[in-house]
Amino acid sequence: MMELNAADLTTKNIDEGCSSSGCGGSNDQLSHLPEHIREKVHDHPCYSEEAHHYYARMHVAVAPACNIQCHYCNRKYDCANESRPGVVSELLTPDQAVKKVMAVAANIPQMTVLGIAGPGDPLANPERTFDTFRQLTDKAPDIKLCVSTNGLTLPEQVEELCQHNIDHVTITINCVDPDVGAKIYPWIFWNNRRIKGRRGAKILIEQQQKGLEMLTEKGILVKVNSVLIPGVNDQHLEEVSKVVKAKGAFLHNVMPLIAEAEHGTFYGVMGQRGPESLELQELQDKCSGDMNMMRHCRQCRADAVGMLGEDRGDEFTMDKIELMEVDYDDAMQKRAEYHASIETKREAQKNKNNETFISISSIKRHKKKQSRPVLMAVATNGGGIINQHFGHAKEFLVYEASEMDVRFIGHRKVDLYCSGDKTCGETETTLEKIIKTLNGCEAVLCSKIGYEPWEMLEEAGIQPNGEHAMEVIEDAIAAVYIEMVKAGLADKNISDSEMQIRA
């Protein structure tokens, strides 16, 4: 529904030939973008309200080297910006990566986007990265490619990037001020020398901004990621947001710093803290504005192999892939059919959602009293329905229900670095972590939940709810919200007093 709204508004503005300055009303979330970029975002399956329930992205680790140091990164592991810390991917050669992508794509039709994000910086490994892209553009033309980079060598590689099936580029931009940068980047490797401190940060920032401008000019979508580092760039990211959007970034995505001593990063070891959930959300709201349909891009399921609920990673280890025969033409045909069926399903669900929203807005008319918005978390395996056991959830989707509608707010990842591994922590601490992650949510909807977590959640003021298993997420949230309103749990005054407590 929000997608429809946002889309309608934007289309209208384009139709009327309205200049962005003329009607940059709060509803036209894309008004800051040049028109050719705007259209591209529009047609894109990945960035719409609910498409991410159906489509997935996978990463291949072909790019080991990196040319800068970030204080939140430990080079023993994958790039901290793109994956959970402490993860080491199996390094693949370009040939192996291509084989793996084709095998996964033939077996998991949801897989639509292939990303190279590491384990180092893809553009610091141009030969390996571009060899992979070249082969895939040729052999699997229905797969969109994306790449993430720190931006240092981006300007000189824009030309080459344009030769491939590149869908979007993600640049990690944590600052536009070298003084802030000096606290994040101790050095860069530039023109065959190491350049330290503010001087290095300045070069990095200039290269990032130049690369962003060049890509926008070429019509390639650019998403900007920033890591929110409390006390370093928290005050600065709003400025970053303004600058990058003015230069054509279609989405600014703020992610939390994850810094634990055991990851061995500079920040982790030195005791730099990460942001609280609410601190993060506040900034995310400021930076992405109300770009609902964009928020999903924040996290296409990073790993298609794990998308289907059960982890199928074991089916696609390199030795098994070597033995697989993939008839990609045939697979591509099947993928096209599958994608068409997804689109039909999405269309149907959209219509259904409209009904829900009508019933939500009708509460307002019956009741004099005003209700406040409520945050709820959902455990899902995808498909847009509530279908995951609480205990299996590695991330939650957070929605806000209000008198007006149900809108998607964002993903909250649970840091289960060693999920299932007995060596690190009791279940209780894991649960405590989850509860902290859900800070600010008043209900959590899942297909099932155990007795112990139920009690702990209730104690923490988060109402567990397993009554809406297999229902469409938005419908279920609307139903729970209506019940809360009826029970007087969502009255306006509660919100006020609660705000005071929070403040």
Added chain:
Amino acid sequence: MSYEIIESCVNCWACVPLCPSDAIYEAKPHFMINKKKCTECDGDFISAQCASICPIEEAIIDSSGDFLNPEGSLTGISPDCRSQVMVEIQAR
């Protein structure tokens, strides 16, 4: 005349493609420099490429056994002020 990679190396690959003499190779438990090939980048670059990109302090030594990137040189924080910086960072 040769540099040497020692056990603090984390096998990050950064140095490998930069070596003008093709002297660095993947090995277990850590990457190695072929002593016969390494020129210390003499004649190719002003600063040794491996040591200029290596992200790990104390991972590469010269022929007299000195660290090319001693403790504190890459974080920019000398060991003496470390605890003070830590206090500052923790106050954020």
